[in-house]
Amino acid sequence: MSVISSNVDSSTLVTLPTRAGELCVRDAIAEDVDAFVSYWHESGDAHLQFLGIDRAKLGTVEDTRKRFLEMRRQGPDQASIAFTITLNGVVIGYTNINRYGPNDNYPHLHTYRSSVKSAAQFAKPVKRDNRAGVAGALIGSILEMHFRLFPIRRLVLQTRTRNKRINGALDLYLPVAETRHFDNPDGVAGPGEFHVRYASNDDAHWLLARSQSLANGAESHEHD
16 A cells, blocks of 8 residues: 655644644545555455455446545535545545435545554554554544534444454444344445444534544554
């Protein structure tokens, strides 16, 4: 995964100081799309298999490029929107939301390990303990951002049960409400067993505060 620095002026929606440096979430721009495409098409078959990706849903390189270009934030009625995550000015991943109704909205988060490591190389080292990684620290701020930006009441988080990293990060915020098999989960995932968690608009303030608290101890390890 290549490391891409971004000096493009864009709308910064989240700023979160951490031990690994400054984490930001901003509107995705065209210059970010190459990194997103690279993540999905150059990370290798083993990574896609672990995530349980449906190759037909993912499509070709050009399908993915077109999808992300269309997901740049443009208007209030847009159903799918992507946002870029940076650490110390380096693009390290993205988050997106698929909106279907006030109570039916699905956020997704992907960070790139190699880019996180490079972006945090000058951070002051700390002892590894139970501190959150950068993605774990960000989750609450990202969920709060979605409630702040869109007229929604509930977020639904689907995570494949075998993905211990993202589930461990989410455990810092929300309990598993149910575990079940989905034939057609949200996004580009294929059928399988998923944990489901829910966050409501009433949780937004707490989620942000929890994120800020965790960020104080966030190291440069992260969660896919």
